[in-house]
Amino acid sequence: MKRALRLAVTATLAVLTACGGSDREGAGDAGDAGSDVGASERGATTVVLQDIAFEPEQLGVKAGETVTWRFEDRGIPHDVVADDGSFKSDLKDSGTFQHTFDEAGTFGYRCTVHPGMNGSVKVT
Ligand SMILES: [Cu+2]
Numbered sequence: 001m002k003r004a005l006r007l008a009v010t011a012t013l014a015v016l017t018a019c020g021g022s023d024r025e026g027a028g029d030a031g032d033a034g035s036d037v038g039a040s041e042r043g044a045t046t047v048v049l050q051d052i053a054f055e056p057e058q059l060g061v062k063a064g065e066t067v068t069w070r071f072e073d074r075g076i077p078h079d080v081v082a083d084d085g086s087f088k089s090d091l092k093d094s095g096t097f098q099h100t101f102d103e104a105g106t107f108g109y110r111c112t113v114h115p116g117m118n119g120s121v122k123v124t
Contacts, residue, residue, distance in 0.1 A: 046070060047119060049078045049111075054119035063123050066100040078117065083108040 045065055048055045050072040061067060069080050071094050080089040080097050086107065089097035101107065101123040111117040 048072050049080075052076065052078075052111075052114050052117055054111075054117065057119045058122065059119070060122045060124065061101060063102060063104050064100070065123075066098050067121055069097045071095055071097070078111040078113060080109055080119075081112050083110065 045059070045061055046068045047059055048070045052073065054069075059067065069089065071078060071092050074093055077091045077093045079091045080087070080099075082088065082099075084107065087099040087109070091113065101121060104123050106120055106122045108118065108120045110119070
């Protein structure tokens with residue numbers, strides 16, 4: 001009888017240990033989800049230049065935020081030129097360009113190489 005009881009206790013401990021392990025995995029998943037949210041928040045201020053277009057064409061940011069344009073059209077150089085001349089990138093097909101928007105308003109910009117390749121940043 002004593003031996004059977006000891007086996008039961010051992011089995012119970014094994015189950016508890018397994019539960020503890022799965023709890024830790026759960027916490028790890030939650031941490032990963034948190035960093036995913038952070039990545040998408042950072043991505044919200046990025047415009048990708050690809051397929052001769054700005055993606056997204058219209059971007060909303062808060063005053064003081066920096067927008068990053070990522071040049072992903074390899075072999076097809078673009079530039080980012082503000083309609084009001086407040087910012088202007090070099091012509092390039094890789095790398096990034098950044099501009100910080102300090103004042104509220106809607107700022108249109110374009111690629112001078114490709115007619116119809118336009119975008120805008122709405123700063124609130
Ligand atoms: Cu272009």
